[in-house]
Amino acid sequence: MLDGITVLDLSSVGPAARAGRWLADYGATVVKVAPVPGDAGVQIVPPFHSYSAGRGLQRILIDMKAPEGREAFLRLAEHADVVIESFRPGVVDRLGIGYEAVSARNPRVVYCSTSGYGQDGPHSQWAGHDLNYLAISGFLDCTGRDEHGKPPVPGATVADSAGGGMHAVMAILAALVRRANSGAGAYLDVAAADGILGIMALMVDDYLATGEEQGPGTGLLLGRFACYDTYQTRDHRWLSVAAIEPKFWANLCTLLGLEQWTKLQYDDAVREEIRADLARVLLTRDRDDWARELAPADTCVAPVLSVAEVVADEQYLARGAFVDATHPEHGAFRQIGHAFAGTVRPAEPVVARDATTTETDELLAAAGFAADDITKLRDAGVVA
Numbered sequence: 001m002l003d004g005i006t007v008l009d010l011s012s013v014g015p016a017a018r019a020g021r022w023l024a025d026y027g028a029t030v031v032k033v034a035p036v037p038g039d040a041g042v043q044i045v046p047p048f049h050s051y052s053a054g055r056g057l058q059r060i061l062i063d064m065k066a067p068e069g070r071e072a073f074l075r076l077a078e079h080a081d082v083v084i085e086s087f088r089p090g091v092v093d094r095l096g097i098g099y100e101a102v103s104a105r106n107p108r109v110v111y112c113s114t115s116g117y118g119q120d121g122p123h124s125q126w127a128g129h130d131l132n133y134l135a136i137s138g139f140l141d142c143t144g145r146d147e148h149g150k151p152p153v154p155g156a157t158v159a160d161s162a163g164g165g166m167h168a169v170m171a172i173l174a175a176l177v178r179r180a181n182s183g184a185g186a187y188l189d190v191a192a193a194d195g196i197l198g199i200m201a202l203m204v205d206d207y208l209a210t211g212e213e214q215g216p217g218t219g220l221l222l223g224r225f226a227c228y229d230t231y232q233t234r235d236h237r238w239l240s241v242a243a244i245e246p247k248f249w250a251n252l253c254t255l256l257g258l259e260q261w262t263k264l265q266y267d268d269a270v271r272e273e274i275r276a277d278l279a280r281v282l283l284t285r286d287r288d289d290w291a292r293e294l295a296p297a298d299t300c301v302a303p304v305l306s307v308a309e310v311v312a313d314e315q316y317l318a319r320g321a322f323v324d325a326t327h328p329e330h331g332a333f334r335q336i337g338h339a340f341a342g343t344v345r346p347a348e349p350v351v352a353r354d355a356t357t358t359e360t361d362e363l364l365a366a367a368g369f370a371a372d373d374i375t376k377l378r379d380a381g382v383v384a
Contacts, residue, residue, distance in 0.1 A: 001342050002028035005176065007082040008073075009033065009057075013044045015164020015192050016086035016114040017051050022169050023082070024056045025343045031058045031080075031363060033073065036384045038063065045355070048330055053352030055325065055335075058359040061384040069382045070096045075367045077102045082110045082172055088127075089119045099187045109185045110175040114168050118191035130192075133159035137196040142203050144216045144223060163195030220244065220266075226275035227252075227265055230304060237287035238304035239294075241278070252299040256281045324349040360384065 005028040009020035012034065024030040032054070060076075063069040074097065077083055083102055085092050092098040092113070099111040113119060116128035123136075131153060134140050139158070140151040168190045175186035197204065202221065203214045217223050227243045243249040246265060253262045258281065261274045282290060287303050294301040305313060311322060311334070323337035326349055338345045360383050364374050377383045 002026040005029065005081045006079065007031065007084060008077060008080045009084045010092075011084060011086040011114070013046050013050075014086055014114070015160050015168060015190070016084045016112075017046075018161055018165030019112070019114065019168035019172070020057070020084055021051045022165065022340065023172070025052075025338045025340065027344070028082075029058065030056070031060060031076070031359075033076075034059065034061050036061045036063045036069075036381060038381060048327060048352065048355065049333060049335065052335055053325060053327060053350070054355070055350045055352055057353060058363065059353070060358055060360045060363050063382050064095050064097060066380075066382045068377060068380065072364065072367075072369070072377060072383060073097055074101060074105050075369070076363060077109065078105045079367055080106065080109060081176065082112065084112045084114065084168065084172075086114045089113070089115055089124045103185055103187075107185055108179060108183060110172055110179065110188065111185070112168050112172055112188040112190055114164055114190045114192070116191065117193050119189045123193075128193075130157040130160045133163060133193045133196050136193055137163075138200050138204060138214070139196055142200070142214055142216065142222055158199070159192045159196040162199055163197075164190065164192035167192070167195035167198075225266055225271050226261075226278050229275065229278075231279055231282040233282055233287040233290060234284060235286040239282060239287055239290055240302050240304055242300040242302075244300070248298055248300045251297055252294065252301065255294060255297060255299065320345055325352050326350070327352040328354045358384065 002023060005023070007020060007023050007028050007030045009016065009030055010033050011017045011020065012032075020030045020032070062073055064073060077097075085097075093100070099113070102109050102111055115124070116133055117123040117126055117136075126132075131140075134154065135151070137159070140154075143152055143154070145151060168188070171188045171190055175188060179185060203219070206212065206219065207214050212218070215222065220228060223229050227241065227249050229241055231239050231241060233239060241252070243252045249265045250262045253259055256278065258274075258277055261270075261277065264270055264274065291301065291303040295303075303309075310316065316322065321337060321339060322334050323346060324332065325335050326332050330352075332349075335350070337350075360378075361374055364377070364383065365371070369377075374383070
């Protein structure tokens with residue numbers, strides 16, 4: 001779907017790297033722009049298998065601190081549709097590769113700056129990671145606690161992935177649609193904290209409209225009632241129950257022999273009695289026994305799977321969620337394939353990138369550099 005779109009991605013990890021990964025899965029030509037070897041340590045180097053092992057990406061190494069390197073990047077940007085960066089706010093402008101510099105050479109460019117807290121505001125210079133953005137958005141405070149009241153460390157990087165990476169992809173695609181109609185480029189200030197705040201809209205908007213405090217157990221979607229909770233089974237595994245609608249709740253109560261609670265689903269006076277009854281009954285059988293009976297019976301029940309169980313799950317396997325891959329150094333392995341709707345899943349095993357390879361010469365030549373000029377840049381250590 002994004003065939004013909006070229007993206008320059010200055011990131012190595014985090015939300016911006018996820019955005020570049022997903023744009024490539026949709027068919028964009030994504031070029032990872034990284035520092036030359038002399039700047040080792042400037043960027044984090046993730047494990048070889050992270051971010052889909054670099055499948056389908058191109059790579060160029062440039063010393064942005066050198067005037068010749070900055071010029072090389074700007075010439076590449078003249079031919080790009082999208083630039084993604086994830087430096088601390090203000091850094092790209094100091095390097096001379098910010099939106100103003102790039103758009104002066106390419107007014108149609110969609111320039112996406114990703115950061116934790118945004119390009120302005122009192123927190124803009126704070127260092128942070130996923131857990132911090134989940135904390136500041138109210139997400140952690142609304143999530144269930146342990147016996148000591150400690151907020152949890154979630155099992156996925158929700159802010160980096162959805163608040164930052166998907167947020168960036170959505171904004172970039174919207175800007176590309178507008179550009180197709182108007183010809184105008186765009187500057188996008190994507191903050192992971194903003195994105196996760198948007199995801200928290202049900203809880204935050206409820207508080208703004210009613211003034212009622214939000215937190216674990218305070219609302220329907222926060223575990224207040226027994227119909228929306230997790231329950232342990234006989235084999236010490238867990239089931240998720242999300243029977244919000246009365247018809248699903250009635251089905252569940254009937255199958256569990258708890259018909260007396262069918263009409264009292266949202267009665268605060270007996271909610272803990274209902275929860276205790278569900279917990280008692282569900283402890284009498286193993287997780288998968290319950291799942292086989294309840295899940296197909298319109299009860300909104302599903303097993304809580306471990307990662308090892310997820311990759312063997314029949315639903316994901318039926319939908320081709322995982323693909324074979326091969327790496328020149330690490331050999332054969334498997335990875336999540338093109339997971340999002342509209343992406344084209346590969347018919348053959350994916351070839352992962354060797355982290356030492358680049359397409360520097362080809363990319364610079366396509367940007368109009370003569371062979372002698374490319375050699376001079378290499379000899380000077382400006383590119384690699």
